[in-house]
Amino acid sequence: MQDEYRTVARAGTHETEINRSRFLCALAPAATEREAQEFVAAVRKEHADATHNCWAYVIGADASVQKASDDGEPGGTAGLPMLQMLLRRDMRYVVAVVTRYYGGVKLGAGGLIRAYGGAVGEALDAVGSRTRRRYRLATVTVDHQRAGKVQNDLRSTGREVRDVRYGEAVAIEIALPDADVAAFRGWLADATAGTAAFELGGEAYGDV
Numbered sequence: 001m002q003d004e005y006r007t008v009a010r011a012g013t014h015e016t017e018i019n020r021s022r023f024l025c026a027l028a029p030a031a032t033e034r035e036a037q038e039f040v041a042a043v044r045k046e047h048a049d050a051t052h053n054c055w056a057y058v059i060g061a062d063a064s065v066q067k068a069s070d071d072g073e074p075g076g077t078a079g080l081p082m083l084q085m086l087l088r089r090d091m092r093y094v095v096a097v098v099t100r101y102y103g104g105v106k107l108g109a110g111g112l113i114r115a116y117g118g119a120v121g122e123a124l125d126a127v128g129s130r131t132r133r134r135y136r137l138a139t140v141t142v143d144h145q146r147a148g149k150v151q152n153d154l155r156s157t158g159r160e161v162r163d164v165r166y167g168e169a170v171a172i173e174i175a176l177p178d179a180d181v182a183a184f185r186g187w188l189a190d191a192t193a194g195t196a197a198f199e200l201g202g203e204a205y206g207d208v
Helices: 033-046 081-089 108-127 143-157 177-189
Strands: 002-006 013-016 021-029 054-058 065-069 095-099 128-142 160-166 172-178 197-207
Touching: 002 021, 013 108, 021 033, 021 108, 033 054, 033 095, 054 081, 065 081, 081 095, 081 108, 081 143, 095 108, 128 143, 128 177, 143 160, 143 172, 143 177, 172 177, 177 197
Parallel strands: none
Antiparallel strands: 002 128, 013 021, 021 095, 054 065, 054 095, 128 172, 128 197, 160 172
16 A cells, blocks of 8 residues: 555636636545546536536556546547656646637637646646545543543544444544554553553544
8 A cells, every 4th residue: 555645625717818718627535436437427417518528537546446538629639648747747647637618719729729728727826736645443441541542542543533433442543654564552551550441443544
């Protein structure tokens, strides 16, 4: 797994005009290819009267899924430059749809490539990005008497508490960078006089 990746901070739309053609770039985070396809379908439905709805998406922290469509524009002049802009900006788990309303002036192949790639770049600047880092999930199990202090100490030291479950003991699910696991074990033993249990789980991504 990649240690970290960048994606868009939120869904958003940015509009630009080039030689009387309107280019609207809609961006959104997409956790799966299906989510990306559903977003494309929703934008196409919203702008069914547009000349073109070209799209591109990148799924996977390692960019394992990359797809694009020119939607009727000359081959390689729309979807590919959009995809290349997403990759150049190191964006992952993201979908972009550029809707074009033709303004009567032909742009030529070079103009189209610049327009579609540029529309995505400008939209990325407008919407902003966030970095997500790989974390190791772990569960700390501690008695009720110590649980409150442990939770406070975790939060005060910047640890991400993802879940707390109360039973015979208290199970606190946290997320740790891999490099911190050994040091955290030592800290936990000191903080709880060796009474807490610590169990490593799987991996997940979280905001930096």
